Amino acid sequence: MKFPSFITAERVVGRAETRRYDLPLNNGPGSGFLTLLIGLMAFLAALTLAAFFGLSGMTDRWSSGLENKATVEVPARTAEGTLLAPEAVDELTARVDVALKAQPGIKSTKRLSEDDIRALIQPWLGDSDLPGKVPLPGLISLDLSSSDPEIIGALEKVVTDNAPGARIDRHESWLHDLLRFTGGLRTAAFLLSLAIGCTAAAAVAGAVQARMAIHSADVELLHLIGASDSYIAGQFQRHFLILALKGAAAGTLAGGLALLGTAWIMGGGSESGLLPGLALTPPQMAAILFLPLAAGLLATVAARQTALRTLSRML
Amino acid sequence: MLCFEHVGLRYGIGPEVLSDISFMLEQGSFHFLCGPSGSGKTSLMTLMYLGRSPTRGLITMFGQNINGMGRTELSPLRQRIGVVFQDFRLMPHLSAFDNVALPLRVQGKPEKEIRINVNELLEWVGLGDHKHALPHTMSGGQQQRVAIARAVIARPRLLMADEPTGNLDDEIGFRLMGLFEQLNRMGTTIVIATHNQQILTRMAQPRLVLEKGGLRTEMPPAGKKKNQGAGAA
Numbered sequence: 001m002k003f004p005s006f007i008t009a010e011r012v013v014g015r016a017e018t019r020r021y022d023l024p025l026n027n028g029p030g031s032g033f034l035t036l037l038i039g040l041m042a043f044l045a046a047l048t049l050a051a052f053f054g055l056s057g058m059t060d061r062w063s064s065g066l067e068n069k070a071t072v073e074v075p076a077r078t079a080e081g082t083l084l085a086p087e088a089v090d091e092l093t094a095r096v097d098v099a100l101k102a103q104p105g106i107k108s109t110k111r112l113s114e115d116d117i118r119a120l121i122q123p124w125l126g127d128s129d130l131p132g133k134v135p136l137p138g139l140i141s142l143d144l145s146s147s148d149p150e151i152i153g154a155l156e157k158v159v160t161d162n163a164p165g166a167r168i169d170r171h172e173s174w175l176h177d178l179l180r181f182t183g184g185l186r187t188a189a190f191l192l193s194l195a196i197g198c199t200a201a202a203a204v205a206g207a208v209q210a211r212m213a214i215h216s217a218d219v220e221l222l223h224l225i226g227a228s229d230s231y232i233a234g235q236f237q238r239h240f241l242i243l244a245l246k247g248a249a250a251g252t253l254a255g256g257l258a259l260l261g262t263a264w265i266m267g268g269g270s271e272s273g274l275l276p277g278l279a280l281t282p283p284q285m286a287a288i289l290f291l292p293l294a295a296g297l298l299a300t301v302a303a304r305q306t307a308l309r310t311l312s313r314m315l
Numbered sequence: 316m317l318c319f320e321h322v323g324l325r326y327g328i329g330p331e332v333l334s335d336i337s338f339m340l341e342q343g344s345f346h347f348l349c350g351p352s353g354s355g356k357t358s359l360m361t362l363m364y365l366g367r368s369p370t371r372g373l374i375t376m377f378g379q380n381i382n383g384m385g386r387t388e389l390s391p392l393r394q395r396i397g398v399v400f401q402d403f404r405l406m407p408h409l410s411a412f413d414n415v416a417l418p419l420r421v422q423g424k425p426e427k428e429i430r431i432n433v434n435e436l437l438e439w440v441g442l443g444d445h446k447h448a449l450p451h452t453m454s455g456g457q458q459q460r461v462a463i464a465r466a467v468i469a470r471p472r473l474l475m476a477d478e479p480t481g482n483l484d485d486e487i488g489f490r491l492m493g494l495f496e497q498l499n500r501m502g503t504t505i506v507i508a509t510h511n512q513q514i515l516t517r518m519a520q521p522r523l524v525l526e527k528g529g530l531r532t533e534m535p536p537a538g539k540k541k542n543q544g545a546g547a548a
Contacts (some may be wrong), residue, residue, distance in 0.1 A: 004439045004469075020393055022417060024408040080346070096386030112462040221404050225465075229386060288364040 005298070022222060023025065023215050023232075025239040025293040034207050034240075038247030039254070041200045042295055045193055046255025046288050052189035053284040059182045068107075068147055071134050072096055072159055074138035083135055086114075092163040093138025099162045105144055105151035106130040112139040142168070200295065208306040219314065233307035237300050244299030247294035256288065316342040316504055317363065317473065319366045322372030324358055332358045336372070336530045338523065342472075342505070344500045347515060348508040349533075350525030357401060359525060360477050363506065364398045370424045376506045377472070384404055394422055395469030399479045401508075404449040411437060412446040418469040436464045439494075441487065453484035463491055467498060474498060480514060493516060502543040 011247050025031075030209075068257055074093045077083050084092075110119075117136050125134075152168070159166045212219060263279070281290070317340040324333040333354045340346065350356050361367045362374065365381060376392060384392075397418070405414050412433055419429045436445050440460040450458050459482045466474060474495065480488035489530050492514060499505045506523070509515065514520070519535035 004435045008433065022406065022409065022413075024406075027408065039505075108445060218406055221406065222417075222421065223386075223390075224364060224393060224398065225421055226390050226392075226396075226417045227388040264479070280379065 006113050015126040017212050021235050021239060022227075023211075023213060023218050023235050025215075025235065025252035026269070031243060034203060034249075035243050035247040037148040037203050038200055038244050038295060038299070041203075042248035042251025042291050043258070044147065044251075045196045045295075046197065046252050046256060048189050049193045049291070050280065052186055052193065052256075053280055053287075055182050055186040055189060057281075059179055061176065062182075063179060067272070070144060070145040070155075070168050070170045072100070072138075072140040072142060072153075072276050074140075074143050076135035077165075079165050086136070087140045087193070092166070093140060096138075096159055096162045096166060097140050100140070100142065100155065103158055103218050104243060105146050105148065105155065105156055107145045109143070110141045112141060138163075138166075140168050164175045169254070170198050174176045175240050181280075197294075197298060198246075199297055203297045204240050204302040208240065209237065209310055212307065212310050219311070225246055227313045229308055232311060236307040237304040238300045242305035245292055245296045248295030252291045254314040255291075257305060259288075273286050316377055317341060317454050318373075318375040320375075322362065322369045322374060324355075324362060324367070330371075333369075334363070334529060338530055338532070342502055342504055343499065343502045345496070345505040345520045346507070346523065347520055347522045348506055349510075349515070349522050353528070354525040356525055359530075360475055360508060362399075363473075364396050364475055365393055371458075381416035387532065390429060394418070395472040397466035397469065397474040399462050399466045399474075399476035401481075403450075403458045405461055405465075406419060407450050407460055410447045411442055411451060411453070414461050414466045415468050416449070422447070422469060432468060433464075436468055440464050440491070445516065455507075456484070456487070459483055460487070460491070463494075463516075467494065469500070469528075470501075471503060473504045474506070476505075476509075478509055478510065478511075479507060482510055485513065489517075492505040 072093075074089055074096060076089050093111060097109055100109050114136060115141070117139055120139075121134075121136075142155075147170075156168050159168055162218055167283075219232055259280075319336050319338050320331060322336040323331050325331045326434065336359065348356050348359065358367075362369055365376070367455060368382070371545065377395060379392070381387075381389070382391070399523075406417070409417070415433045416429045419432070431439075434443070437443050440463065442457060442460055442464070445453060447459060450461065453461070459479065463479055464475070466476065476495070479495075480491065483491065488511070495505050521535060522533040524531050524533050
């Protein structure tokens with residue numbers, strides 16, 4: 001009787017390849033639902049990341065724009081309530097300006113002209129001729145080389161010595177409130193991103209457990225013919241990686257379109273320049289485009305760890 | 316290569332289905348496992364192919380004590396065992412080809428080698444035209460041949476078969492027994508559980524007889540050439 005040749009002589013041809021699944025993971029129920037779920041997660045993550053980047057940019061612009069800046073205000077009214085003539089205010093302002101220029105810690109000073117000051121208050125008072133009737137303070141914009149409290153204290157003394165009632169406004173009070181507010185929003189966006197990631201990982205873990213329960217007989221058979229836990233976990237890992245990549249790619253694309261739509265509606269930001277537009281820098285765009293890969297990595301780790309943990313309780 | 320010492324098995328809190336089983340199989344031996352229905356043949360086979368741990372006693376396989384062995388350590392041992400299950404246990408979603416290829420893929424063999432060997436074996440068992448067929452489209456006999464092909468494809472060191480010829484006609488049955496004998500000549504240890512009197516009469520191998528939870532060894536009838544032996548304590 002002639003037997004198969006490999007029975008009598010070992011034959012080795014070619015090298016091992018990565019192949020499709022031994023387990024019917026593609027045929028199970030819920031694959032489409034999980035892809036959709038991961039797609040929605042990626043969509044939300046794209047929007048959340050964009051919000052995070054937008055808020056970070058806004059905070060950076062505000063804080064860097066006002067860092068080491070201060071404004072000297074020479075009031076148009078004395079402490080006793082007497083209204084000063086515009087020329088007197090101008091003279092006091094000039095005196096303070098000259099005195100400050102000689103101080104250490106001052107990089108530059110700029111006296112604001114009457115037109116500059118009127119332009120500043122125009123957004124609040126409108127185009128009426130009212131600004132012309134309002135007594136205007138003298139303003140000096142300071143560019144400081146340091147925020148050292150000692151230097152600031154010395155500058156404040158110089159200011160009050162030359163113009164009683166004048167003061168230095170470092171914008172800190174309102175800036176801190178704004179930074180705290182945007183910082184809170186940014187933290188919320190970050191936590192939301194984490195929650196989205198955890199939810200996606202939990203969804204994958206649940207799906208892996210369900211698939212392992214459905215195919216427990218096949219998994220047991222694989223074990224009996226010598227499959228290692230890693231081999232079996234690898235099948236789940238590969239399946240859920242592909243699902244996650246598909247879902248997250250679609251979700252990120254949808255998120256990108258939503259961001260484009262939002263940016264189009266918002267235009268280039270607010271007219272006052274206070275609120276920036278929704279423009280993302282190239283690294284930020286790259287981070288959003290990286291979402292499908294991140295989702296794939298997350299699904300891979302979640303699927304593998306869940307499969308290994310579940311297998312360790314079997315047989 | 317396989318040694319049972321005072322092995323017992325019970326399921327849950329039920330009575331012992333195997334009591335104080337002791338025997339040793341030498342490398343390259345060939346045995347039939349016999350006994351009436353319900354005597355524990357399948358339970359004993361399950362212990363032998365490492366599908367379950369004994370509730371008592373000691374099992375040594377390939378020179379290693381398998382009691383308390385971790386899952387990671389069991390995998391390479393299982394790769395050296397081929398099993399033909401009584402209910403075949405084919406993967407219903409895989410074709411005959413992929414079912415037979417499974418042990419080689421689990422062992423990480425090259426796909427080209429898998430293709431050549433599996434095709435040749437399927438031709439040999441008469442299923443060359445059915446390699447793409449799913450198990451549910453095949454007859455019981457065809458499924459049994461796929462199960463046997465899967466058990467031998469990786470040239471196991473220990474081959475166990477639970478009623479491997481139950482659904483086969485005599486010709487293919489003896490043909491497959493010839494394959495088992497050939498594997499045995501090449502050093503594979505064979506244990507076949509069977510009721511098939513024709514095979515038992517025609518093949519003069521020692522028998523492990525299970526009765527009332529215990530095991531004894533019977534030598535083949537006089538005048539027939541015996542393969543290698545084993546001892547039941």
